[in-house]
Amino acid sequence: MTAPRRTGTENSKTRLRLLDITERLMLEEGYAAVGVRRVAREAEVAPALVLYYFRTLDDLFLAVLRRRADEEWERQARLLSGPQPLRALWRLSSHPGNALTTEFTALANHRKTIRAELAAHAARYREAQLEALTRGLAEAGTDLPPEVSPAVLLMLTNALGRILMMENAMGMTTRHEEALAFVEQILQRYEGATASAETPRG
Structure with a gap:
């Protein structure tokens, strides 16, 4: 049986920063500017860390919403x-x-x-x-x-x-x-x- 994939805690500073960056990109450039790599680059972290907190891009959008x-x-x-x-x-x-x-x-x-x-x-x-x-x-x-x-x-x-x-x-x-x-x-x-x-x- 495959173990459930771990995700970061909801109140971590990194997670909140990723949400802030996503919201800023949506407001400044539109939702099409948001992607895992773009958010990671803005946050100066690896894309894998974004996916650690949000399994998919939809999950990231949903968290912001x-x-x-x-x-x-x-x-x-x-x-x-x-x-x-x-x-x-x-x-x-x-x-x-x-x-x-x-x-x-x-x-x-x-x-x-x-x-x-x-x-x-x-x-x-x-x-x-x-x-x-x-x-x-x-x-x-x-x-x-x-x-x-x-x-x-x-x-x-x-x-x-x-x-x-x-x-x-x-x-x-x-x-x-x-x-x-x-x-x-x-x-x-x-x-x-x-x-x-x-x-x-x-």
Whole structure:
């Protein structure tokens, strides 16, 4: 019987450095720049050491995705527990940290394991966001137009935030001011002026 292959501990400094390097490469050069040899070269270690901690390249990608997903889940929970969940949703949807999610979304087109993991996290986030938004609107006594449910408002907020973020990353900001002014009008209509809150990390 073949003995199970050993892997490095999850909290080792080397493993964390490999994750940091992989995430940086994805953000700076795109997921296609990530490979076992490239990560090893950036970390100044042998490729075999990368494979000691991560059996496959998919395992490396999954570890990066899960680490950031756990961090985002905790941050989202803090933001959505505040008095202005719609503003919190807007910040979560439009901040530059979503650039990594964009890379994973592109990667998911080619790797089934990444696609399944990303879909599971996205569904979990959406349900939590919808619950917080529905609760916040109810507590504020806010009535949406009959054709706009909290779920529709949530998806429109997420979609517009991501579009603006992606276009900003490309250096294209045409008509963004109009869109942002409209968003601010909607936010003030339903939640009033901005209250101090944590800014999502990029």
